Amino acid sequence: MIxxxxxxxxxxxxxxxxxxxxxxLTDVKGKVLRTSLSPEQEKKLQEALADSILPSQHS
Incomplete structure (x- = not known):
C-alpha cells in the first residue's frame, strides 16, 4: 500500500x-511490493534497499 x-x-x-x-539504487530506501525476480534476486534487492541511507541522512 502506498x-x-x-x-x-x-x-x-x-x-x-x-x-x-x-x-x-544505493541511495534509494524502500521495499519491494511485487516482483518477477527469483527468490534469490529478490532477497538481494530487499537487502540492498534495507541497507540504503537516504541522502538527507548522510553525515
Whole structure:
C-alpha cells in the first residue's frame, strides 16, 4: 500500500546485470511490493534497499 505523501518507483529492466541495477539504487530506501525476480534476486534487492541511507541522512 502506498500512503499519501509517499511515492512509488516502477522499474522495468531487461538484459541488464542485476548487480549494476542494485548499484544504481544505493541511495534509494524502500521495499519491494511485487516482483518477477527469483527468490534469490529478490532477497538481494530487499537487502540492498534495507541497507540504503537516504541522502538527507548522510553525515
Amino acid at each position: 500512503l499519501p505523501g509517499s511515492s512509488a518507483l516502477f522499474i522495468l529492466v531487461r538484459n541488464a546485470q542485476p548487480e549494476k541495477v542494485l548499484a544504481e
